[in-house]
Structure formats: structure tokens, C-alpha cells
Amino acid sequence: xxxxxxxxRYSESHEYVRVEGExxxxxxxxxxxxxxxxxxxxxxxxxxxEVTAGDEFGAVESVKAASDLIAPVSGTVVExxxxxxxxxxxxxxxxxxxxxxxxxxxxxxxxxNLMDVEAYRKHCEQ
Amino acid sequence: MNRTxxxxxxxELSKKGRKGYSLPQNYDRTHSTSELxxxxxxxxxxxxxxxxxxxxxxxxxxxSHNNFGxxxxxxxxxxxxxxYNPVINEEIAAMKAFAGLHPLQPAETCQGALExxxxxxxxxxxxxxxxxxxxxxxxxxxxxxxxxxxxxxxxESRSDESRTKVLIPDSAHGTNPASAAICGLEVVExxxxxxxxxxxxxxxxxxxxAGSQVAAMMMTNPNTLGIFEPRVLEITEMxxxxxxLMYYDGANLNALLGECRPGDMGFDVMHINLHKTFATPHGxxxxxxxxxxxxxxxxxxxxxxxxxxxxxxxxxxxNTAATPLATTxxxxxxxxxxxxxxxxxxxxxGVMLKAYAYxxxxxxxxxxxxxxxxxxxxxxxxxxxxxxYLLPIEGLCxxxxxxxGLADKSTDVTTMDVAKRLLDYGYHAPTIxxxxxxxxxxxxxxxxxxxxxxxDAFIDVMxxxxxxxxxxxxxxxxxxxxxxxxxVDDVLAAKHPVTTYWKSLEG
Numbered sequence: 001x002x003x004x005x006x007x008x009r010y011s012e013s014h015e016y017v018r019v020e021g022e023x024x025x026x027x028x029x030x031x032x033x034x035x036x037x038x039x040x041x042x043x044x045x046x047x048x049x050e051v052t053a054g055d056e057f058g059a060v061e062s063v064k065a066a067s068d069l070i071a072p073v074s075g076t077v078v079e080x081x082x083x084x085x086x087x088x089x090x091x092x093x094x095x096x097x098x099x100x101x102x103x104x105x106x107x108x109x110x111x112x113n114l115m116d117v118e119a120y121r122k123h124c125e126q
Numbered sequence: 127m128n129r130t131x132x133x134x135x136x137x138e139l140s141k142k143g144r145k146g147y148s149l150p151q152n153y154d155r156t157h158s159t160s161e162l163x164x165x166x167x168x169x170x171x172x173x174x175x176x177x178x179x180x181x182x183x184x185x186x187x188x189x190s191h192n193n194f195g196x197x198x199x200x201x202x203x204x205x206x207x208x209x210y211n212p213v214i215n216e217e218i219a220a221m222k223a224f225a226g227l228h229p230l231q232p233a234e235t236c237q238g239a240l241e242x243x244x245x246x247x248x249x250x251x252x253x254x255x256x257x258x259x260x261x262x263x264x265x266x267x268x269x270x271x272x273x274x275x276x277x278x279x280x281x282e283s284r285s286d287e288s289r290t291k292v293l294i295p296d297s298a299h300g301t302n303p304a305s306a307a308i309c310g311l312e313v314v315e316x317x318x319x320x321x322x323x324x325x326x327x328x329x330x331x332x333x334x335x336a337g338s339q340v341a342a343m344m345m346t347n348p349n350t351l352g353i354f355e356p357r358v359l360e361i362t363e364m365x366x367x368x369x370x371l372m373y374y375d376g377a378n379l380n381a382l383l384g385e386c387r388p389g390d391m392g393f394d395v396m397h398i399n400l401h402k403t404f405a406t407p408h409g410x411x412x413x414x415x416x417x418x419x420x421x422x423x424x425x426x427x428x429x430x431x432x433x434x435x436x437x438x439x440x441x442x443x444x445n446t447a448a449t450p451l452a453t454t455x456x457x458x459x460x461x462x463x464x465x466x467x468x469x470x471x472x473x474x475x476g477v478m479l480k481a482y483a484y485x486x487x488x489x490x491x492x493x494x495x496x497x498x499x500x501x502x503x504x505x506x507x508x509x510x511x512x513x514x515y516l517l518p519i520e521g522l523c524x525x526x527x528x529x530x531g532l533a534d535k536s537t538d539v540t541t542m543d544v545a546k547r548l549l550d551y552g553y554h555a556p557t558i559x560x561x562x563x564x565x566x567x568x569x570x571x572x573x574x575x576x577x578x579x580x581x582d583a584f585i586d587v588m589x590x591x592x593x594x595x596x597x598x599x600x601x602x603x604x605x606x607x608x609x610x611x612x613x614v615d616d617v618l619a620a621k622h623p624v625t626t627y628w629k630s631l632e633g
Contacts, residue, residue, distance in 0.1 A: 035565050037542075040620040063616040064559040089617070 002031035002124065005096045009111050010120035011072040018099065019111065024073055025099035028060065031124045033095040036062040042084040042091065043069075044100060049077045051103060053110050058100065060091065073110045075103035132184040133610065136175045137627040139185060146179030173627075192610055194554055195410065200576065200584050204526045204557035204569025205299070205350060207380045207402035208409070214487060215405065215480035224479055229471035233443045240442035243433045243472065246482045247417075250398060253485075253493070255389025256419040259398075260428045262473040266377065269397025269416025270305035270344075272429060272468050276395055276420060277342045277371050278309060279427040279465060289370065291336060293343035295324050297351060297561055299377060302344045311341055321519050322351040322563055324361060337368030346375040347382075347391070350561045351519060352504065352526035352569070354381075362392025371395060376416075379403045380573070381501055381525035384494030394421045404481035415477040429465040431472060444472065499574035500525040503581060507570055510585045514592035518564055525573070531566025532595055539595035539602050541566040546613060547594070547605035551587045 008016040014032035018025040033039065041061040051057040051071040058069040079102040084090060090098040105111075115123060132139070159167055177185070195201070201208040219225070227236050243261065250259045263269040274292070281289045292306040295316045303313040314332060317325040324345070333340065343365045348354045355361065362372045374388040374396035380403045382388075388396050400415040401408040408414070420428060431446045447464075485493070501524050508517065508527040515529035531541045545555035545568070557569040572581055595602050606612060 037559075038617045040617055063620060065562055088621075 002029070002034050003096070004030070004117050004121050004124075006117040008096070008117065009072065009114035010117070010123075011070065011114055012123060013070040015070060015072045016096070017072050017111065017114065018096075019105070019108075022105055022108075023078065024075065024103050024105050026057075026072060026101050026103060027099040028069070028091060028095055029120070030095040033091050036060060036067060037064045038062055039088045039091045042088045042100065044080045044084065045077050047077050047080060051075060051077060051101070053107075053113075060088070069100065071103075072114055073103065073105055073107070075106045077101050078104050130188065132181070132188045134185075135627060136177065136182070136185050139177050139181050140175035142176060144176045144178055146177060146182060193410075199552055199554065200572075200580055201554040202556045202570045202572050202584070203554060204352075204528070204571040205377060205560065206408060206557065207378075207399070207525070207571060207573060208554075209380075209402070209405045209573050210575045211405055211407050211480070212484065212487065215483040218483045219476045219479040225476070227475075229475075233441065237442055239475070240433050240444070242482050243475070243478060244435055244442050246478050246485070247433065249482070249485050250417055251419055253383070253387065254396060254398065254419050255387030256393075256396065257422040258425045258428060258432075259417045259419040260432055260468075261415065261417045261478055262429050262431070262467070262469050263397065263416040263418055264469050264474055265412075265414035266375075266397060266399040266402075266416045267301040267305055268414075268468070269399075269418045270301055270373075270375065271308055272416075272465070273373055273395045273397055273418045274305055274309040274311060274342070275429075275465050275468075276418065276424060276427045277373065278311070280371065280424055281341055283427070286369070288339055289341035291339045292341055293329065293332060293365070293370070295345065295349065297322055297349050297563060298344065298346060299350060299375065302346075302375060306344070314340075316343070318563065321521075322349060322353050322561070323355050324349075324357065326357050326360060326364075329361065330364060333364060333368045337370070340365065340368055340370035342371045342373050342395075344373040344375055345393075346378055347388075348378050348524035348526075350378075351528050351563065352378070352381070352523040352571075353519060353521075354524055358391050366392065377402065378525065381497050383496040383500075385497040389419075389421060394424060395419070400477055400481040405484040406477045406480040413474045413477060415474045415481070417473075426464065429468040431467065433472070496574050497525070500572070503572040503574060503576060504570070507572060507581060507585060511588055514589055515568065516566075526569055526571035528561065528564065529566075529568045529570075530564040531568060532592055534592070534596060537595045537599045539599050541568045543602045543605060544568065544588075544591055544595070547591045547602045548587065549606040550608045551590075553584060553587065 008018050010016050010029060014029045016027055016029050039060055039062045043059040045051065045057050051074060053071055053074045055071055056068040057071045060067050060069060081098060081100055084098065084100065196208050196210055224239060227239055233240060247259045247261060251257060263272045290312050291314050292311045293314050293316050294302045294306065295318060297318050306313050316332065317328040319325050347358055365372055371394040372392055374393035376396055376398040379398060383403060395418065397416045397418045400406045400417065401412050406415065431444045433442055434445045435442055504523055504525050504527045508523055511529065514533055516531055516533045518530040532539055532544065541558050545558045548555050559567055560569060561567055591602060604613060
């Protein structure tokens with residue numbers, strides 16, 4: 001069954017943010033990778049792109065379905081996880097260890113709109 | 127492929143220099159490859175397989191035996207309405223008098239064919255509760271695009287060009303947003319309630335926010351979960367009030383055939399998949415046909431050519447000019463508003479012959495049984511499988527039923543495993559992992575064609591698989607075992623598809 005990692009902020013659409021200083025590492029939760037099944041492609045933005053909370057910033061494609069990635073927070077992309085271009089299955093192996101993009105947060109107060117791990121676990125159980 | 131010599135790839139059967147043909151010497155030397163630019167010329171001979179005729183025939187006959195269609199067995203592919211294609215339809219479409227026609231021959235010489243075409247336009251309009259149909263689009267998605275172009279042309283004719291948004295429920299088939307995007311319109315998603323039906327409160331909020339920009343709402347009814355939208359009348363009224371049109375995706379029309387009509391529910395434009403609802407071949411290239419119908423007042427926006435009946439001369443003719451805008455105020459824009467042609471000539475005429483033969487075979491008295499029998503079959507399966515498979519939505523379904531995988535979630539056996547195991551028992555798998563509302567969707571659509579014995583046998587196998595998932599999960603997780611090819615590696619196929627044969631043909 002799915003793992004839940006504490007200390008992260010989660011969105012209803014199953015993205016997480018790990019905050020380190022002024023930066024946020026955004027990825028998909030273990031629950032999300034589990035539901036998607038084997039992931040075969042990750043469509044990511046480019047460095048310097050702006051992402052807006054609630055808007056899509058890319059997509060993940062699995063053998064079951066293609067799914068939009070929704071930004072949990074707003075900011076500027078400072079790094080993308082290039083390893084996912086060749087090995088999208090890294091998300092299946094370790095969703096929390098393999099973030100998708102790193103953003104410079106433009107509005108840290110948006111983090112308050114996201115769930116903590118306990119709230120997110122309840123959200124998934126619904 | 128089969129595990130026999132002839133089940134090998136045709137390239138593997140190749141022997142250098144072996145031939146199954148002889149060609150006469152070429153005395154015509156006026157054409158030479160040297161006339162082609164250097165860049166277009168092959169550096170070396172194409173690496174084609176070399177086989178004798180008997181080997182070729184056995185190889186392809188083998189391949190054909192690996193096919194599975196409605197004529198081979200039960201094919202409960204949800205959302206696809208895999209009906210039996212009656213032989214009489216094929217016989218009629220193959221008649222020389224039809225098959226030998228040329229699309230450009232004079233109308234006076236093919237009155238019978240044009241009459242059939244005209245009658246099908248009329249029959250579909252009556253069955254759908256709409257005013258007129260075009261039979262030109264060649265597939266369902268082609269029909270969606272055509273329908274949206276009709277809607278856009280209608281708004282443009284009223285100089286209302288700010289309507290660029292299309293409302294689409296999040297449960298819709300993927301073709302809906304794709305068609306809207308291709309038509310240059312913006313997709314706005316309407317949320318679903320937990321029972322899968324349209325969230326009317328969310329729709330109301332969207333209309334309040336941007337109703338004046340809404341070109342149309344696209345809806346499938348029953349929706350992709352096989353549930354009839356109970357508030358459809360309210361929905362069509364709301365969208366009309368905001369100035370938008372209602373588009374009906376005919377994918378699931380089979381559930382309603384003969385019972386109720388999209389036109390009566392307030393839909394303005396729709397497409398019908400003849401290859402679903404009207405029993406023409408579906409899959410394997412079909413070809414398909416996606417006629418589009420409109421309510422009264424929208425006829426001038428339909429594409430051309432259409433077949434019309436000339437009362438004066440008592441002749442059916444092919445009309446390539448737009449229908450005059452007699453019913454609207456803008457007489458001068460008659461030509462401007464027509465879409466023109468959306469395909470080649472009149473569309474897939476052979477498919478139309480089959481659909482019309484199907485309608486006449488059923489007749490008015492039997493067509494009304496189609497929807498109810500398809501619905502009865504789906505509900506029978508639902509009730510008999512609900513102990514073993516998780517039923518996420520209670521209540522009556524229409525022509526198809528969606529389960530959310532096995533009821534017993536402790537075994538780790540997935541919907542994919544169940545579907546693969548069904549192949550071992552000689553069934554085509556149902557639709558899996560669609561709709562996306564559930565993680566383990568398994569969508570079964572039996573159609574009205576199947577006997578109780580066929581459905582009972584399928585139900586027994588589904589019970590057997592549910593039991594196997596508990597007693598021997600590994601057996602199910604590694605299925606299929608009895609098919610020519612075992613479990614396919616989906617990830618490898620998606621990430622590293624190999625579609626050419628590169629091994630040397632020497633030897």
C-alpha cells in the first residue's frame with residue numbers, strides 16, 4: 001500500500017512540495033504513482049518557466065492513463081529533474097525521493113492552503 | 127503469433143533468393159531510377175522477406191486465426207457497443223448495383239442509391255428527434271469536430287465571436303476535449319458528483335462566471351459510467367439560457383435507442399456512431415461513419431454535399447450548395463455560413479447501406495427494444511457480479527456497468543490481471559482503467575445481441591477468476607497462459623517500441 005511522508009505539504013490532486021528555504025521541490029505522492037501504474041513519460045516545464053498554483057505545469061503518462069501535473073504552489077522553475085527524461089520509472093520506484101521540478105516560491109503563504117500528511121492520508125482514504 | 131513454424135515473423139521465414147512469382151522482362155526502359163534526385167534514391171536494395179507463395183499464405187492464415195472479433199466470441203468492450211454485424215447488411219452493401227457506383231456519376235443514373243442515402247438522413251433525424259442530418263463525417267471524432275464547427279459557424283453568423291469556451295464534464299471521453307481543441311475552442315471542465323453525474327451546481331457557477339463566452343456544452347448521456355443524467359433537462363435549459371448550444375455525444379446512444387431522443391432532451395447538435403449503434407463493423411478499420419444531426423434552424427450550417435429530394439422533378443440529387451438561410455434573418459450570408467465539405471464526396475456510403483439495412487431489418491416495432499434489452503443485459507451482469515466485484519455506484523445502470531476491480535482488495539490482483547485472465551477463457555476483455563473516476567475501472571457492455579446462455583457463461587468465468595484471485599493469485603497475475611503470446615511488457619512497448627525488423631536476412 002501507499003507510503004505517506006511527513007513534513008511535506010500535499011495538494012488534493014496528489015502533488016507534494018518539500019520546502020527548503022525559499023525553494024520548493026514538487027513531485028507526485030506515492031499514492032499517485034501507485035494509482036497511475038507504470039509511468040512511461042514525464043512532460044516537464046523548462047527552467048525559468050513560471051508555474052501558478054492550481055494550473056498545470058506538465059503531465060505524467062502511464063500505461064493506464066495520461067494525467068496533468070497541477071502546481072501546488074506558484075513560483076519560477078529553477079531546476080527540472082532531468083533523470084526522469086530517460087527513467088520516468090524512478091517515480092514508481094521512489095516518488096518522494098524523485099522530485100519533478102524545483103521552484104523558487106513566489107508566495108510562501110500558499111503553503112497554508114495545502115494539506116499536512118495526516119490530512120492528506122485522510123483525503124486518500126475517502 | 128502461433129508457436130508453429132508459420133507463426134514466425136515473415137522475415138524469419140525468409141530464404142535468400144526464394145520467390146513465389148515471376149515477372150515478364152521489362153522492355154519499357156523509358157523510366158529509370160536515375161531520373162530521381164540522388165537524395166531520394168536507395169543506396170541498397172530494400173530488405174524485404176523472400177518466401178514461396180505457400181509459406182506466405184500459411185503465415186498470413188495463421189495470423190488471421192489469432193484475430194478475435196464479435197464473430198469469434200463475446201466482446202463486452204465498454205463504451206464501444208461491439209454489436210453483431212448481421213450478414214444481410216454485408217450482402218446488401220456488396221451488391222454490384224451499389225458497390226459498382228462511382229461518386230461522380232450523374233444523379234439520374236443512381237436514384238436508388240441516393241434514395242437510400244436520403245432515407246437514412248431522414249431515419250436518423252426521426253430516431254434522434256432532430257431536424258436534419260449530414261452523413262459526411264467518417265468517424266465519431268470526425269462527427270464531433272464537424273458538430274463543433276457547425277456550432278462555431280452558428281455563433282459567427284450572429285456575430286457573437288466571443289463564444290470560445292466549451293464545457294465538458296470531467297467524465298467525458300477524451301475525444302471531446304480533443305475535438306474542441308482542434309476546432310480552436312477552449313475546454314472548460316465541469317466537475318462530477320461522487321455518483322459520476324454532472325455537478326449541476328458547478329455548472330451553474332461556471333455559467334454565472336462566463337456564460338456569455340460559452341459556445342456549447344458537450345455531454346454523453348448516459349454518461350461514460352453508463353448512468354443516465356437525471357438532471358439533463360435542467361442542464362440543457364441552463365446552457366440555452368446562457369446562449370450556448372448543447373452537443374450530444376452519441377457514443378452511448380444505444381442505451382436510449384427507441385426509448386427517448388436527444389432532440390427531446392434539448393440537444394441542438396449531435397453525432398451518431400453508425401459503427402456502434404447501427405451495427406456496422408467497428409474496429410479493424412471499420413470504416414466508421416459519424417453522421418451529425420442538428421435541430422431546426424441550424425440546417426444551413428451543416429456541411430455539404432447533401433442528398434435532397436427535388437419535388438418538382440421527383441428526383442434525388444446531390445446538393446453541393448448550402449441550404450438557403452430561409453429560416454433566419456441573414457439571407458445574404460447563405461454561402462458564408464456553410465462549412466463546405468468535411469470529407470471526400472458523400473462519406474462512407476458502404477457503411478450507410480449497412481446501417482440502413484439494419485434499421486429496416488429491425489423496423490419501427492423492434493427498434494424500441496434495443497435500448498431496453500441492452501440495459502437489461504448490463505443490469506443482469508451488474509447484479510450477478512456485485513458480490514465478487516466492487517460496485518462503486520448503486521442503482522440502475524444503462525447499457526454498461528462499471529466495477530472498481532475485485533471486491534476483495536486483499537489479494538493485490540488488479541483489473542489488468544482479471545482482464546488478462548479472461549483471455550485464457552476465450553473472452554475479449556472489457557474496457558479497463560476507463561472511466562478514470564475509479565482506480566480499477568472494469569467496464570462491461572454486453573449489448574442487446576447476447577443470449578442469456580452467453581451472458582451466464584461469461585458471469586461464471588468472472589466468478590471463477592474472482593475465486594482464483596483468492597486461491598491462486600499468482601495464476602491470475604501471470605495470465606494469460608493459453609494465448610499465443612503471454613503477458614506483454616507494456617512499459618517496454620511504450621518506452622522502446624521496435625517496429626522494424628533489423629536482423630540480417632542472409633542465409
